[in-house]
Amino acid sequence: MTSTGDRPDCLALVANPAAGGGLGRRLAERVARRLSVLMPGTRIRTLLSRSWADAERLLSEEVGRSRESPAPGSRALVVMGGDGMAHLGLNAVAGTPVPLGVIPAGTGNDFCRGAGLPGRIPAALEAIASGRSGSVDLARVSGTVRTRDGLREGSRWVGSVVSSGYDARVNRGVNELKLRLGPPSYAYVALRELSRFAPLDYRIEVDGRVRELEAMLIAVGNGGWIGGGMQICPGADITDGRLDVTIIHPCSRATLVRALSSVYTGGFVRLPFVERLRARTVTVDGEGLAAMADGEDLGRVPLRIECRPGALRLMGAGARRGPRAAKH
Template structure:
């Protein structure tokens, strides 16, 4: 019998993957009930982000195990509901990016995810804990970003027509036409640095933006954040660097600096932060690593 026993809640974003998640609910629920005999499975299809967040938190209160199905936005809500509680989180990837699954080494196909859940194995991973200027807190599984990439994320979120995985690339090209370096004020493990930069990534796990590698080689079990700074370059150079974000080879460029830290405060002029692709808002953002903050199934 699987270690996933007792009450289990599955929270679904039915619109993820252009509606793919919603269409898969009957098939996935049947597969889970077969793979997890003796488990009382409750399924909630969310109406909107607020409902999904509330459903995840209620699931943590009511169930021994929480599963989420959708894209990275849904996974982000699951992380924030389960972080620090000891309640295991399982992720059924049904979005276009699935960066959290990539970063945590979880299956990228739903059928493989169901098999992994049936095995019932758990492991603990680190998370990035973010404190915003108003004192509000957020957990981030992959990357806290700012600068060029956050501007791109905002532009992508504002798109009225879905073009799937190409959305980030299209937005990046559009943003590039007017972008110039931003003034950062960073505090890295207590050491202050002021510098201009195109972007600063603070990575718990390495992936963002649908498979881009913000912190190549970042580990979710080393108790450290991987900090990547892209120092000022021309727009032409930044355009050439963008494709190599997918392979991680961009870090070989002399304008790219990599550091590791336990806490990074990101501040500066005209900056907007995002975490796991979700808007965090104004700076300063205090990002610190919290070892073993999340229990993951799979």
């Protein structure tokens, strides 16, 4: 649901200075000045994070201040960076009345794609300043998940996709590169990982139905994109109250390479070894599997993934919604 309302009295802009190869640091103050022009009467505070843990702390403190405000909606939170910052932002505000804005300044920006938000900074600022906001779904992931103190039993919110197979290994390999160039980095690591990859043993539960199978990957999406524009769950809609599940069954490496060539268009889902499901709740388990989500380490299986409709109030929602891919 999208609505137009009053602008907040106070807005905290939390930026990752390292995002986009330093783009975040260079643009943070400029972005704050532009928001001040677009949102007269709104007080803008700019905060630069020093690390993942520092960003998480800053966001938590800002949400705490918002909860103490006498009027709901009088404060808002905006993050600037890549999918990692979007992930931290939505984890800070999910389930609260605090609205979140996202300014894409990373190399992937897949959450913005899935949410229909503008992919360029000027348009993102206009959308945030418009006063338009909407409720969108999130995935709630429970199990052994990453926290500031390491892996702990708990839960995290996910905006895009939970990856656990070949896709997760590619994501992790890209994160380990000293120089990250967005989609070209994913293509390079995808080919490198493929040379040593074998099908994985999965145990999954989809809305109560248990299956044991081998697969190259099982991706569970709230949104549909990973890796800077790869449509691993084409047509995923973050307002439909469902998770989209993509299973790539065992195939030869050469066949998978051909499939990867159409992952940016989503056309690979028409191949006979690709299965697609929709569900409210999915549990992923298997031998030696580790999960990634929103471009970051998520945790260790088993993980329970549940769609939570309307868990996030998103500033600028509905600004740009592309056509949904057909379901198969």
